Amino acid sequence: xxxxxxxxxxxxTRAGVxxxxxxxxxxxxxxxxxxxxxxxxxxxxHWACHPEVGQDRVVLRFELAGAADxxxxxxxxxxxxxxxxxxxxxxxxxx
Numbered sequence: 001x002x003x004x005x006x007x008x009x010x011x012x013t014r015a016g017v018x019x020x021x022x023x024x025x026x027x028x029x030x031x032x033x034x035x036x037x038x039x040x041x042x043x044x045x046h047w048a049c050h051p052e053v054g055q056d057r058v059v060l061r062f063e064l065a066g067a068a069d070x071x072x073x074x075x076x077x078x079x080x081x082x083x084x085x086x087x088x089x090x091x092x093x094x095x
Contacts, residue, residue: 017062019061020074023089023091026088032055032058033055039080042085048065
């Protein structure tokens with residue numbers, strides 16, 4: 001995990017950046033602070049990600065570079081959320 005890692009539902013906010021928002025759907029699931037560590041640990045380590053963490057919501061802001069486009073980020077986050085360590089968390093639907 002690098003210092004450049006951070007988190008929102010996937011929305012491209014400006015060229016080169018996309019946000020992915022994940023929310024806690026099950027109160028028995030760990031809080032956002034535990035979840036962000038798990039998310040970042042399972043995502044590609046070379047991706048620059050800047051998380052904003054709350055108890056029930058994590059916003060991941062990814063810097064898009066190279067082969068990482070918004071859809072690749074969404075796919076990776078979806079795969080990571082399928083991990084049993086992240087049960088109770090889901091991607092927030094895009095607006």
